[in-house]
Amino acid sequence: MIRNRETAHSIIRSFNHSVIKMLYVVITFLWTSILLYLLLGGADFGAGIIELFTSKKNKAVTRKTLYSAIGPIWEANHMWLIIAIVILFVGFPVIYSTMSIYLHIPLTVMLMGIIARGTAFTFRHYDAVVDDMQSIYNTIFAISSFITPLFLGIIAGSAVSGHIDPEADTFLEAYIFSWLNWFSVAVGLFTTSICGFLASVYLIGEAENDANRLRFAHKAQFFNIAAVVCGILVFTAAYFERIPLLEWVFGNWVGRIAIIAATLSLIFMWYQLYQGKIRLLRPLAGFQVTMILLTTTFRHFPNIVILKNGYLSLMEHSGQEKTMQALGMALLLGSVFILPALFYLIYSFQNKPYQESGH
Amino acid sequence: MDDFIAARSQMALSLGFHIIFSCIGMVMPFFMAVSHYYWLKTDQIVYKNVTKAWSKGVAIFFATGAVSGTVLSFELGLLWPEFMKHAGPIFGMPFSLEGTAFFIEAIALGFFLYGWDRFNKWFHWFTGVIVGVSGLASGILVVAANAWMNSPAGFDFVNGQYLNIDPIAAMFNKAWFSQALHMTIAAFVATGFAVAGVHALMIMRGQNVLFHTKSFKIAAIFGCAAAILQPLSGDISAKDVAVRQPAKLAAMEAHFHTEKSASLILGGIPDEANKEVKYAIKLPGFLSFLAHGDFETEVTGLDKIPAENHPPVAITHYAFQIMVGMGMAMMGISLVYFLALWKKRDWLTSKWLLKLFVFATPLGFIAVEAGWTVTEVGRQPWIIYNVMRTADAVTPMPGIAYSFYLFTGVYISLAIFVVFMLYRQIKMVGTLYDKE
Numbered sequence: 001m002i003r004n005r006e007t008a009h010s011i012i013r014s015f016n017h018s019v020i021k022m023l024y025v026v027i028t029f030l031w032t033s034i035l036l037y038l039l040l041g042g043a044d045f046g047a048g049i050i051e052l053f054t055s056k057k058n059k060a061v062t063r064k065t066l067y068s069a070i071g072p073i074w075e076a077n078h079m080w081l082i083i084a085i086v087i088l089f090v091g092f093p094v095i096y097s098t099m100s101i102y103l104h105i106p107l108t109v110m111l112m113g114i115i116a117r118g119t120a121f122t123f124r125h126y127d128a129v130v131d132d133m134q135s136i137y138n139t140i141f142a143i144s145s146f147i148t149p150l151f152l153g154i155i156a157g158s159a160v161s162g163h164i165d166p167e168a169d170t171f172l173e174a175y176i177f178s179w180l181n182w183f184s185v186a187v188g189l190f191t192t193s194i195c196g197f198l199a200s201v202y203l204i205g206e207a208e209n210d211a212n213r214l215r216f217a218h219k220a221q222f223f224n225i226a227a228v229v230c231g232i233l234v235f236t237a238a239y240f241e242r243i244p245l246l247e248w249v250f251g252n253w254v255g256r257i258a259i260i261a262a263t264l265s266l267i268f269m270w271y272q273l274y275q276g277k278i279r280l281l282r283p284l285a286g287f288q289v290t291m292i293l294l295t296t297t298f299r300h301f302p303n304i305v306i307l308k309n310g311y312l313s314l315m316e317h318s319g320q321e322k323t324m325q326a327l328g329m330a331l332l333l334g335s336v337f338i339l340p341a342l343f344y345l346i347y348s349f350q351n352k353p354y355q356e357s358g359h
Numbered sequence: 360m361d362d363f364i365a366a367r368s369q370m371a372l373s374l375g376f377h378i379i380f381s382c383i384g385m386v387m388p389f390f391m392a393v394s395h396y397y398w399l400k401t402d403q404i405v406y407k408n409v410t411k412a413w414s415k416g417v418a419i420f421f422a423t424g425a426v427s428g429t430v431l432s433f434e435l436g437l438l439w440p441e442f443m444k445h446a447g448p449i450f451g452m453p454f455s456l457e458g459t460a461f462f463i464e465a466i467a468l469g470f471f472l473y474g475w476d477r478f479n480k481w482f483h484w485f486t487g488v489i490v491g492v493s494g495l496a497s498g499i500l501v502v503a504a505n506a507w508m509n510s511p512a513g514f515d516f517v518n519g520q521y522l523n524i525d526p527i528a529a530m531f532n533k534a535w536f537s538q539a540l541h542m543t544i545a546a547f548v549a550t551g552f553a554v555a556g557v558h559a560l561m562i563m564r565g566q567n568v569l570f571h572t573k574s575f576k577i578a579a580i581f582g583c584a585a586a587i588l589q590p591l592s593g594d595i596s597a598k599d600v601a602v603r604q605p606a607k608l609a610a611m612e613a614h615f616h617t618e619k620s621a622s623l624i625l626g627g628i629p630d631e632a633n634k635e636v637k638y639a640i641k642l643p644g645f646l647s648f649l650a651h652g653d654f655e656t657e658v659t660g661l662d663k664i665p666a667e668n669h670p671p672v673a674i675t676h677y678a679f680q681i682m683v684g685m686g687m688a689m690m691g692i693s694l695v696y697f698l699a700l701w702k703k704r705d706w707l708t709s710k711w712l713l714k715l716f717v718f719a720t721p722l723g724f725i726a727v728e729a730g731w732t733v734t735e736v737g738r739q740p741w742i743i744y745n746v747m748r749t750a751d752a753v754t755p756m757p758g759i760a761y762s763f764y765l766f767t768g769v770y771i772s773l774a775i776f777v778v779f780m781l782y783r784q785i786k787m788v789g790t791l792y793d794k795e
């Protein structure tokens with residue numbers, strides 16, 4: 001044990017002298033985990049949301065396509081949230097604990113959603129007897145698929161809305177209005193529609209025949225429009241609540257370029273879809289979401305939480321040097337194991353549906 | 360309900376719930392790997408059926424374990440933000456490594472559950488083993504975090520500041536080894552006995568006897584081997600606690616007065632006001648022996664510890680007695696079972712032996728819950744032993760009682776669902792796997 005400790009120490013020490021700044025490594029991992037959770041977990045939530053918006057007779061097909069698409073990587077998709085949370089509480093404990101205090105209620109609701117959804121998904125697949133219980137699982141699954149990203153969005157929106165007020169002295173101001181405001185709710189709705197959009201685009205590629213492909217394309221269209229409407233809602237709410245969102249998004253070249261790129265790729269994506277080409281749809285949709293996250297986080301980096309009267313900064317509120325070194329090393333080490341295995345998993349299970357549908 | 364009590368109860372409830380699923384998630388993959396191995400080697404279809412049936416159970420437990428674990432990683436902040444603000448960067452190392460272990464576990468599980476007839480059969484088998492190994496690794500790592508709360512290390516506490524943080528030293532704290540060893544074995548005991556008990560019941564009912572006999576044997580051998588080791592590891596833990604946390608040891612033993620050649624107390628009702636234990640059996644000198652390996656050595660009693668630092672004596676004492684009682688009972692059953700395996704083959708098919716195992720189904724998990732109660736309640740009033748009080752760590756948000764009621768309701772319904780689901784799995788064994 002002593003020896004392990006010493007070698008571990010000496011590895012860390014040698015990194016101290018190197019040019020790599022672990023803090024940036026950690027921040028990159030944090031951002032990437034959030035992005036991947038949004039892309040993979042989001043598509044997964046979206047699949048449930050689609051069920052909510054699918055007519056009764058088509059539900060079974062949607063469900064089957066969904067299951068063959070996400071079954072194997074289902075658990076892995078949700079690991080990104082845990083990675084993000086662990087990075088927050090180890091590396092940025094003040095940010096984690098402040099959010100935990102003032103966003104207690106939406107966090108709890110989100111947790112309820114996560115519990116309900118995760119278990120309903122598994123139960124409906126593994127219940128040995130297929131009977132009326134299935135419709136109970138399905139209802140729970142669909143509703144919690146909607147609630148969870150809604151509250152995730154509300155939490156994200158609240159973090160930057162400036163509504164969190166550590167000096168508030170009433171319960172309402174400290175624990176309710178911190179998240180119950182137009183801006184946060186609009187961000188929540190925007191997040192849900194993004195999830196629905198991702199999932200529909202994803203399922204287009206999984207569909208087993210043209211009729212279903214068309215159905216998912218229509219869904220994609222629906223959620224695309226919903227996302228635009230909710231986006232406008234977000235900007236409107238920001239305007240009325242004096243959140244300088246326009247400035248964050250368009251006030252710098254990164255934001256402008258990202259928004260232009262996202263818009264162009266969206267147009268290109270629809271063009272491809274009408275041409276009947278589906279190969280690039282997923283990467284394009286992923287690209288758009290990445291650009292959205294980039295624009296909204298870039299400008300006020302490193303201040304990821306904006307309070308009523310101040311900021312919580314990833315730079316100033318990070319853990320001590322050694323903690324960040326150890327955390328960064330753990331993350332780097334972890335990704336050496338995880339990423340190849342994850343790619344192989346996705347790769348292994350991706351071939352089959354394509355072959356079957358004759359591409 | 361007082362907010363502070365509500366927060367503690369909610370934490371205890373969530374952990375007590377999670378631990379059941381995590382034990383099963385850690386151990387079942389090994390049972391499966393054994394049966395899967397027999398299938399690949401012997402081509403007896405019953406082993407394939409056992410593996411498949413178990414893997415469905417594991418999928419259910421894994422999903423429930425994963426969501427309850429996700430909840431925990433938020434709850435630490437929701438309930439104890441002041442604790443996490445300081446502790447996060449210090450004891451976070453095992454959690455960040457654990458993230459990797461979970462991830463690998465989830466990936467391997469994807470391969471295993473969906474990989475039947477898709478991959479090389481030994482690669483497929485191997486992914487199942489990886490599920491178990493990474494599950495075990497995450498269990499051992501998370502216990503390191505808990506051990507740190509019992510035996511803080513890796514920082515200097517100066518004027519309320521946490522300086523010179525060293526997360527590696529924090530991970531390799533003094534309590535880790537004994538706790539991780541004891542916990543790992545406990546997971547095997549609890550899961551082994553629970554699974555064996557269920558299959559024993561099905562054998563007694565005369566349903567799918569071959570299927571259940573094979574399953575029973577695998578689970579029983581694992582569980583019994585672990586149950587024989589467990590008291591030995593418990594002894595290491597007790598000696599360790601005696602040195603590290605004398606207050607916890609004193610509470611476990613309801614040992615009010617410091618004395619040489621201290622007696623071990625069996626049973627009895629601790630009376631905290633009068634500092635005595637009523638109606639107990641006393642074995643003179645045995646406590647000194649258990650705690651320090653010598654019949655004479657002095658054992659610190661609660662009288663040497665300031666009253667404001669006393670843990671709740673009665674709960675800790677009862678919980679400890681329950682754990683040890685269960686441990687002894689299971690060790691006894693295990694000895695009988697191994698004797699039967701080696702010498703008295705005809706016992707193996709006899710009703711009474713099966714009955715014994717059916718009776719022992721819940722004992723392991725009762726011991727696990729009791730053991731954690733000893734560890735956690737025995738650490739009170741500290742959340743970080745001798746550094747931070749639990750009362751100072753709790754969230755300032757009022758109304759935690761409602762959150763507690765909510766979680767209680769959710770966990771009770773989940774438990775009902777899981778039992779219902781398992782019941783249906785077992786009921787369907789005949790239809791799905793009856794190809795004997």
Ligand code: HDD
Nearest residue numbers: 538542545548590593594596597683686726727730731734
């Ligand atoms: C199948 C479960 C099981 C069984 C049969 C036993 N234990 Fe145990 N015990 C646990 C399951 C457990 C546990 C739930 O896993 C704990 C809680 C924390 C830990 O590390 O392990 C624990 C904790 C724990 C502690 C406190 C450790 C600490 O706070 O650091 C002691 C002193 C013992 N045990 C001692 C024993 C003894 C002397 C046993 C004799 C039979 C015994 N245990 C059987």
Ligand code: HEM
Nearest residue numbers: 367370371374375378501504505731732735736741742749
């Ligand atoms: C899974 C097994 C565990 C069980 C059954 C368990 C049980 C409990 C119980 C009964 C309490 C309440 C004690 C009291 O208030 O008197 C508690 C508190 C707590 N536990 Fe554990 N515990 C477990 C593992 C852990 C681990 C691994 C950690 C952290 C890494 C942890 C962190 C805490 C915290 C932060 C509290 C609240 C503060 C306190 O009461 O000291 N527990 N737990």
Ligand code: HEM
Nearest residue numbers: 380381384385420421424425428429431432461494498501
């Ligand atoms: C002694 C106590 C604990 C043990 C032995 C333990 C062990 C495990 C194991 C083996 C799993 C894998 C799930 C499965 O296979 O069913 C798991 C899941 C999980 N645990 Fe725990 N755990 C403990 C306490 C905690 C605590 C205190 C936290 C949070 C801070 C936590 C967070 C998680 C998370 C996030 C998961 C989900 C990851 C996944 O899907 O694999 N656990 N735990």
